[in-house]
Amino acid sequence: MQQSDNQPAAIDVVLWQYPQNEDDGKRWRQSLSSNELERAEAYRFERDRTSFIAGRYLLRQLLSAHTETPHDKVVLVADAYGKLKAEGRHELQFSLSNADGLVAVAVASGCERIGIDCERADTGIEEAALESYCSPDERRWLGELPAQERPRAAVQLWALKESHLKALGVGLREDPRNVAFSWEDGLPVAAYGGERDGQWFHRLTESGSRHVVALAARSRSGLPDIHTRMFQDDSMPSE
Numbered sequence: 001m002q003q004s005d006n007q008p009a010a011i012d013v014v015l016w017q018y019p020q021n022e023d024d025g026k027r028w029r030q031s032l033s034s035n036e037l038e039r040a041e042a043y044r045f046e047r048d049r050t051s052f053i054a055g056r057y058l059l060r061q062l063l064s065a066h067t068e069t070p071h072d073k074v075v076l077v078a079d080a081y082g083k084l085k086a087e088g089r090h091e092l093q094f095s096l097s098n099a100d101g102l103v104a105v106a107v108a109s110g111c112e113r114i115g116i117d118c119e120r121a122d123t124g125i126e127e128a129a130l131e132s133y134c135s136p137d138e139r140r141w142l143g144e145l146p147a148q149e150r151p152r153a154a155v156q157l158w159a160l161k162e163s164h165l166k167a168l169g170v171g172l173r174e175d176p177r178n179v180a181f182s183w184e185d186g187l188p189v190a191a192y193g194g195e196r197d198g199q200w201f202h203r204l205t206e207s208g209s210r211h212v213v214a215l216a217a218r219s220r221s222g223l224p225d226i227h228t229r230m231f232q233d234d235s236m237p238s239e
Helices: 022-029 034-041 046-067 129-135 136-144 149-169
Strands: 011-015 075-076 085-086 093-099 102-109 113-120 177-186 187-192 200-204 211-220 225-230
Touching: 011 046, 011 113, 011 211, 022 046, 034 046, 046 075, 046 085, 046 093, 046 102, 046 211, 075 093, 093 149, 102 113, 102 211, 113 149, 129 136, 129 149, 136 149, 136 200, 149 177, 149 200, 149 211, 187 200
Parallel strands: 011 225, 093 113
Antiparallel strands: 011 102, 075 085, 093 102, 113 211, 177 187, 200 211
């Protein structure tokens, strides 16, 4: 049942620093669909394959809990732009992101849009890349930061933009420079196409020093109640 416009939205943000060993990977595979397994095998590098499998495993665990459906009965379908939906649960908003060693999932109720992105904090971003995704004001802001803070801030800015575009469902088909961020009281605020929308909320989430996590949500009922937790995989292998 959908929430009314005056009822605060809620977002469950779950982070998982997943183990990378063969036995766990085999167990996670058991919850994936045949299409997901086929896609996993298409990855060239084992690291990327493990990240994909861990992401789908976590997503199915969370959607199972939210919908009270066995995880192997959760059917995921992609729209024309590749955005995932849970079949029969189109009112449920969720977003998934993978980075080396971390999976981040956001599941929302009462939100019109939700997007999450995680990136390695030590990702190197060249000046030419900054020009391709940053507005002039954003580049000016980065240039005014102390040199030691600039690399991580550039990754944070990229993650914020990616989360917003994922929430819109367009991804990188949209020019990232169309989403421009500024800061108010230490919090990121976005203007899309030069226009501010007070129903959008953006946050950077603490996940340790190795990764940057950004969340974007659109809610008519004001700032959502955002709960962040680390995932503990308590499931046991099937007999």
